[in-house]
Amino acid sequence: MNNVFVQLPILHVCSIKETLDRRVWKVQLADSFPSRSKFSVLKQYSSSHTLAYQTEKTVFLTFSSQTDHNPPVPDLVRYSDSEHLLLMSWCGNQTLEDLARNQQSVAKSNRIVSEILSAYSRLELAFSSINVAATANNTLFDFERTSQTGFRIFNLLLTKRVQPSVLAGRWEELMKVLQQAPMTFGPLDYQAKNIVLNNQLKPYFIDFESVGWDWPARRLVQYLTSLGSGNSDGQFFSLLNRKVLAKSTDKNTLRQFDGHIILFYLIMLDRIVRAVARPESGFAQILMNEWGNLKNRYYQALNQLRTIVLSDWAVTRDLRRWLS
Incomplete structure (x- = not known):
């Protein structure tokens, strides 16, 4: 996690899943960071899973522009194409x-x-x-x-x-x-x-x-x-x-x-x-x-x-x- 994401005000990080294809963390951000929830999900894809990253990013970007349908999905908070990273709101335990x-x-x-x-x-x-x-x-x-x-x-x-x-x-x-x-x-x-x-x-x-x-x-x-x-x-x-x-x-x-x-x-x-x-x-x-x-x-x-x-x-x- 570097470049764009190293600037995030992360207070705490907990690993949820780690495989050869992707890594997922639950992160706690400072109250000053604009987010719907106290916690967020940080997801990083391996270079061999670029298609999966692009697909999920496209879906979330499309959903984020929709207010009428109110899609029941996490908010996409931030993304990095160079790092294959998505930061999404935490929706539940x-x-x-x-x-x-x-x-x-x-x-x-x-x-x-x-x-x-x-x-x-x-x-x-x-x-x-x-x-x-x-x-x-x-x-x-x-x-x-x-x-x-x-x-x-x-x-x-x-x-x-x-x-x-x-x-x-x-x-x-x-x-x-x-x-x-x-x-x-x-x-x-x-x-x-x-x-x-x-x-x-x-x-x-x-x-x-x-x-x-x-x-x-x-x-x-x-x-x-x-x-x-x-x-x-x-x-x-x-x-x-x-x-x-x-x-x-x-x-x-x-x-x-x-x-x-x-x-x-x-x-x-x-x-x-x-x-x-x-x-x-x-x-x-x-x-x-x-x-x-x-x-x-x-x-x-x-x-x-x-x-x-x-x-x-x-x-x-x-x-x-x-x-x-």
């Missing part, structure tokens, strides 16, 4: 991942999910004015490959005899509804740890190093699912429920949520199956370090797949029935 891990009451969880759904709508509006060409890191999700993987794993999990043509027809109906929904431009790293909550439990979205096209329902399914990574007793936990979604979404959107959460857990199960099949592989070692006991994780994912019901759609009802 806990993430949605932290909160999900602590298993809040249903009423509190529902209130938080409602706030996040509202905040996400504002985030989408803010992203609608982003210059897509200026954010070159805008990869497109490979839906076809994900669909094929999900269908393969679903066939392995079948507990009831189903005519192949009937199963294929239902799966085709599911994929058609998901694919026909409009995609939006927005963040691609959607994890519960990338939503920060302040003391009033107001949500802020962070991490815009990678942006691109995807379905809003798919983003929210993953934002609102805790993976419990890095904990020996961690577990999959979804904050989504039909009651909260129904207040702000229509029947077709509920079907999209329902389909995407089925597909999400099928992909989680695929990862586990591949890791167990080759336990000495690098992929398996990483997954075991992140998720712990893979047998427990398998049954957790299967239980979530069977029991989280977000619509009354006959297609998803049949798919779950064939797994019960």
Whole structure:
């Protein structure tokens, strides 16, 4: 941290994250420095991650000029192109991942999910004015490959005899509804740890190093699912429920949520199956370090797949029935 940032009135620095790609600090600035909060986040990217720096800077600069949408993101306070540094306002001490891990009451969880759904709508509006060409890191999700993987794993999990043509027809109906929904431009790293909550439990979205096209329902399914990574007793936990979604979404959107959460857990199960099949592989070692006991994780994912019901759609009802 030098040049522009050495002039900052920093009173205290605490390292949050340090990898080969980036370093992140929580810094306390003097009261004389104009900032929305007492603390700030200082983020530095390695020279090999210039694209991630440029993408995130472009997103924050665009958001900073928007007053109508009130995007639920940190303020960009200062940046340095020569040092690949961003200084952003501190938005809270806990993430949605932290909160999900602590298993809040249903009423509190529902209130938080409602706030996040509202905040996400504002985030989408803010992203609608982003210059897509200026954010070159805008990869497109490979839906076809994900669909094929999900269908393969679903066939392995079948507990009831189903005519192949009937199963294929239902799966085709599911994929058609998901694919026909409009995609939006927005963040691609959607994890519960990338939503920060302040003391009033107001949500802020962070991490815009990678942006691109995807379905809003798919983003929210993953934002609102805790993976419990890095904990020996961690577990999959979804904050989504039909009651909260129904207040702000229509029947077709509920079907999209329902389909995407089925597909999400099928992909989680695929990862586990591949890791167990080759336990000495690098992929398996990483997954075991992140998720712990893979047998427990398998049954957790299967239980979530069977029991989280977000619509009354006959297609998803049949798919779950064939797994019960």
